[in-house]
Amino acid sequence: MSARLRCVCCALPRRALEHVGLGHHHAATERLRSERHAHTVDLRAAAANGKRERFVFDAAGTEALPGTLVRPEGARAVGDAAANQAYENVGITLDFYAKVFGRDSLDGAGMDVSASVHWGEGFANAMWTGKQMLFGDGDGVRVRGFTHCLDIVAHELTHAVTQHAVRGGLGIVKRKGKLDLAGEAGALNESISDVFASLVKQWHRKQDVKQADWLVGEGVFAPEIGRAVRSLKQPGDDRLTYGGDDQAGDMRGFVPGGDVHANSGIPNRAFYLAATALGGRAWEHAGRIWYDSVPRLKPKATFVDAAHVTSETAARLFGIASREQHAVQAAWQKVGVLPA
Template sequence: MEPRWSCVCCALPEHLVRYAHAKSGDGNHSSAQQHEATTAALRSKRHVKRSAPTQDDCGLRAIYDAGSAKKLPGVLARAEGGRHVRDAVVNDAYRNIGITLDFFHKVLGRHSLDGNGIGVKASVHFGTRYPNAMWTGREMLFGDGDGVQILGFAHSLDIVGHELTHAVTHHSVRRGLGVVRRNGMVNLEGEAGALNESFSDVFASMITQWHRKQDVKSASWLVGEGVLAPHVGRAVRSLKDPGNPRLTYPEDNQVGGMDGYVEGGDSHVNSGIANRAFYLAARKLGGNSWEQLGAVWYRALQMLVHDATFRDAAVACGEAAASLHGVGSPAQRAVLHGWRRVGVLQS
């Protein structure tokens, strides 16, 4: 089997976690520091071997209760086909993982995260008030947040869809899209790392819109609504207007065009460029985002290499649109329009 490195891809960037805890006003940053230490420990051991699914786990969900501990996976709380349990977080994780898998299967013809029916494992109640959710390279982890600034993650279809798309990307791009190992740590870096985050936001948005039957005009284009307490912020990111604090939270520092690209910046910051390109393409085309552009972005993902640039992604999207819908088709014109508007392609 081919070994590969996978990122520990967190739903909330570090600066947002620090900001949320600072809102408590008590001057105690221990929770944010514990979050950074825990995440660093996970990033130090991300050597993942690809393995074929067994007959017993093909396409199945297994939700575990970590019991506020960090030893994984915890105690099995609900298996595929099992009834509702008393723990709402377990049920939320089970439901939203199912919706995400249904989207990839029904809309894009993909059988589970690896395309071959691999089972999906998730652990809820990870750590004590752990303020994040993530794909670890092997499974989903859901912290509970502190219940005051950060309200949990499993209930958010956007967050679940985002994190599981990291798994799809992991299985689609050899060596990982933007994944680098430096000083014993595995992280996302450069334009490729930003693309990794963007593909997750884009598919998270499509998954939510598909589930809610929303067209491009009625959708909010927000990721992570309901994760932050109202006094902290409304959402984690906006594809429509990256970095607009009125739509997300006061210290949102995402950028929405190449003129704002931050060299060496966090992948969550620069991902706004590709996010907005998709939003602009979807609005230009109209209708339901997933019906034509879903297949375009999905095929483009399969075409990328581990150190792809924004331009590589733009060209791949244009070629995918031409292949799927025709050269000069409304879909291809919309795709090129989006990437031009954010400054990746020349007008």
């Protein structure tokens, strides 16, 4: 993906920010869509041994990136919990992709990964900027930070995987000079990040599909605000997420031109249905199908395109008319993307 097509992808959608009374923070994420900050060190060249490395920086409440380097690869833990959490959770995510799918870092070619903590003053979001991770601290009351939440970190880093896997970017459009995700392709981009966020957490916890909670972002909100950011099992169920969650669980709730975070619930649930139909450890079957399918998606892919691609991938990996292919097709049918 070219530098001019890099996109800023955020952990909390506008709907969630408005729910917690921090909707004004959305303006900062919008601004970041058009601004690109230069790194003060060449991170790609920093790993002399040819292996990908992590670099955690402290932005110290400013909006400058990357900030002061506080924990490079191999360094001991520091006295900053957020820096240590970012370091560990980035590492777990990179290990997942390497050990499960044989992927060498986010780009598949051993790129180094940088992350900046304490970005902005009480900034209530986390994101992949197209170049690096950044984490705000939240207000400490309603939004309790992001670095501690493995699946939020994995969600954002997976945007980088998709960025490098889909030439031209999946669902990326330019609106009034700003980059954004739009349409069904944009919803697929968000869904891919949710799917692999859940898989990273399940893999790390050694959970099968029955043990998994299928939530993304549990613990980001204060308990009185909500439990999690999204549910793959029951999209839009605010008993599991937060009040006002508008995610759709099937095509009856699809909104043409609607928020990609809301429409992403449809492919999210399709993955959940396929994975639970197959049972066992989701990263071994449904996860492999989705992972191998991502590079085959076109920048303007629709839900129907994704259904066909994942079905074809299932047949290629596990055989035509295999239980895996049947599970994938049935999942897309149940959410109304394919005809029953």
